[in-house]
Amino acid sequence: MSQARHFAxxxxxxxxRRLRRxxxxxxxxxxxxxxxxxxxxxxxxxxxxxxxxxxASMPGVQRLxxxxxxxxxxxxxxxxxxxxxxxxxxxxxxxxxxxxxATNPEGLVPTVVRELKRRFPELGVLTDVxxxxxxxHGQDGLLDATGYILNDETVxxxxxxxxVQAEAGVDIVAPSDMMDGRIGAIRQALEARRFIHTRIMxxxxxxxxxxxxxxxxxxxxxxxxxxxxxxVYQMDPGNGxxxxxxxxxxxxxxxxxxxxxxGMPYLDIVRRVKDxxxxxxxxxxxxxEYAMLKAAAANGWLxxxxxxxxxxxxxxxxxxxxxxxxxxxxxxxxxxxxx
Numbered sequence: 368m369s370q371a372r373h374f375a376x377x378x379x380x381x382x383x384r385r386l387r388r389x390x391x392x393x394x395x396x397x398x399x400x401x402x403x404x405x406x407x408x409x410x411x412x413x414x415x416x417x418x419x420x421x422x423a424s425m426p427g428v429q430r431l432x433x434x435x436x437x438x439x440x441x442x443x444x445x446x447x448x449x450x451x452x453x454x455x456x457x458x459x460x461x462x463x464x465x466x467x468x469a470t471n472p473e474g475l476v477p478t479v480v481r482e483l484k485r486r487f488p489e490l491g492v493l494t495d496v497x498x499x500x501x502x503x504h505g506q507d508g509l510l511d512a513t514g515y516i517l518n519d520e521t522v523x524x525x526x527x528x529x530x531v532q533a534e535a536g537v538d539i540v541a542p543s544d545m546m547d548g549r550i551g552a553i554r555q556a557l558e559a560r561r562f563i564h565t566r567i568m569x570x571x572x573x574x575x576x577x578x579x580x581x582x583x584x585x586x587x588x589x590x591x592x593x594x595x596x597x598x599v600y601q602m603d604p605g606n607g608x609x610x611x612x613x614x615x616x617x618x619x620x621x622x623x624x625x626x627x628x629x630g631m632p633y634l635d636i637v638r639r640v641k642d643x644x645x646x647x648x649x650x651x652x653x654x655x656e657y658a659m660l661k662a663a664a665a666n667g668w669l670x671x672x673x674x675x676x677x678x679x680x681x682x683x684x685x686x687x688x689x690x691x692x693x694x695x696x697x698x699x700x701x702x703x704x705x706x
Contacts, residue, residue, distance in 0.1 A: 369444075371408055376448070377601070380483075385510075393542045398684070399684045400680075400683070401676070401680045401683055401684045401702065402700075402702060403447040403448050403702055403703060404447060405679075405690060406448050406449075406451070406679070406699055407448070407451070407452050407649075407689060407690065407691040407694050407695060408443055408448050408452065408691075408695035409437075409454060409651075409692075409693060410436060410451055410452065410453060410454065411432050411585050412431055412433065412436055412453055412455055412456065412479050413455070413458075413475070414432065414458060414475055416418070416432050416434050417432055417434060417435065419435050422586070423656055424584050424654070424662045425581045425584075425585060426665065427559045427597075427617060427661065427693075428585065428657075428693055429575070430585060433478070436483075437482075437483075437697070439451075440487050442696055443488060443699075444486075444487055444698055445491050446696060446703055447699060447703065448696060449491050449571055450490070450491035450493050450539065451483070451490060451491070452493040452494075452541070452648065452691055453479055453480070453492065453493065453495065454495055454583070454586055455475045455498070455500050455586070456586050457475065457500050457501055457587070459587070462492055462503045462591070463501070463503055464509075465509055465524070466498035466501035466509075466524065467568060469498055469499070469500075469501040469527075469666075470527040470531055471531070472531050472535070476531075477531055478535075480535040480536055480577075482536045484535075489597075490545045490602070491538045492537050492538050492539070493537070493539040493541050493568065493646070494537045494539070494540055494550070494667065495541045495543050495695060496525050496540050496541060496542040496543065496544065498521065498524060498525070498526070498544065499544075499586070499588045499590060499592075500586045500587070502589060504590075504591055504592070505583075505588040505591030505592030505653060506589060506592070506597065507521070507546075507561070508544060508546060508600070509520030509521045509524065511674055514682065515599065516546075516599060516600055518546050521546050521550070522547075522548055522691040522692075524548050525544060525552070527550070529553045530556055530557070533557060533562040537565065537566070538565070538566060539566045539624075540553065540567055541552060541567070541568040541569070541570060541626070542569055542570060543570040543628075544570075544599050545570065545573050546600065550567060550569050550616075550617045550620035550621055550622050551619075551620030551621060552569060552700060552702060553621075554620060554635060555619030563609070566624065567622050567623050567624070568624040568625070568626055568649060569617040570626045570628055570651075571614040571617040571625040571626060571627070572602060572610035572625075572633070572636055573601050573626075573628045573642065574601055574602035574629065574633065575597055575602060575604065576600045576601045576604060576626065576632070576633065576655075578588040578629045578654070578655030579629075579654045580654070580655055581655055582653060582654035604632075607639065611639060611643055614625075614640050618644060624646070624648070624688075625646055625647070625648055626649040626651060627640060627649070627650045627651070628651040629650075629651060629652060629653040629656060629663055630650040630651055630652040630653060630690065631649070631652065632658055632679060633657075633687040634682070635685075637650050637685040637686050637687050639684030641685075642686065642688070647650050647688050648686060648688055649688060649690065649691065650682050650685075650687045650689075650691070651690075651691040652682070652691065652692040652693070652694070654693070657692070657693045657694065660674050660675065660678065660697075669688075675694045675697065677700065678694075679692060679694065679698055
């Protein structure tokens with residue numbers, strides 16, 4: 368029996384608007400709430416000192432050198448945003464066909480991880496496990512002679528990359544590459560090296576989406592990728608059942624948390640994943656989502672603060688336990704101020 372039939376309430380014995388009459392009643396019966404603890408802030412980090420480069424397609428977002436990133440991390444601690452997610456901007460001279468810089472223990476990401484954990488041990492740090500910021504071709508994996516992305520050879524490099532990050536002290540590694548079997552390989556390697564507390568947040572259902580454009584601008588992979596795409600490893604936007612199979616595989620291989628990406632265009636997938644597996648489930652409000660809301664607000668077409676908060680609440684209603692969002696710090700400030 369459906370919920371609607373079970374209750375079988377009729378007007379005027381039931382007036383639904385009674386529970387909407389005033390703010391305190393609406394607060395009292397609200398089904399879902401957003402808090403700073405639900406948010407993860409993605410940040411772009413680059414080499415050098417005193418560097419802050421604006422990302423034109425993401426208003427308010429900057430690529431930051433470590434010294435300029437530290438105040439952002441401090442603000443996350445102050446505003447109770449529990450995790451910061453690092454995405455590197457790698458100098459073109461360090462990019463290569465095989466993305467070898469991803470496994471450099473003294474590279475940008477391990478260096479930033481060590482300093483963040485030294486200064487802010489209470490702040491969780493998440494790192495991306497993928498090769499696209501490091502490859503000269505902009506793909507997430509190694510290529511064969513025809514340009515096809517090799518799976519097993521890529522997984523070996525991703526595993527080495529995850530170990531370097533774990534050795535630097537990262538809390539959560541987040542493989543975003545969509546290669547088959549990489550969660551199991553990384554989990555086995557972490558266990559073998561006794562990194563038993565390193566969590567894995569798997570990008571389990573990552574779609575070949577058109578909403579990633581501003582992100583690729585930010586990390587500098589758009590130019591390398593050119594007219595190529597990632598459809599041979601990222602998911603087809605028309606598929607939903609396949610997402611459940613991908614999530615099931617990652618859980619079986621040792622993922623602690625799973626993710627759906629992008630966010631709002633795939634809230635149905637978030638709901639299905641949460642209902643099916645009851646696992647910690649996250650969503651990524653990606654760069655294109657952020658950019659379009661910012662652009663609409665800048666043009667006066669939408670109330671920027673209102674749509675920011677409404678969009679984040681929608682993830683919670685859909686079943687997400689947390690959200691990666693470029694709005695995270697801005698939203699946390701509003702939540703902490705009670706607005």
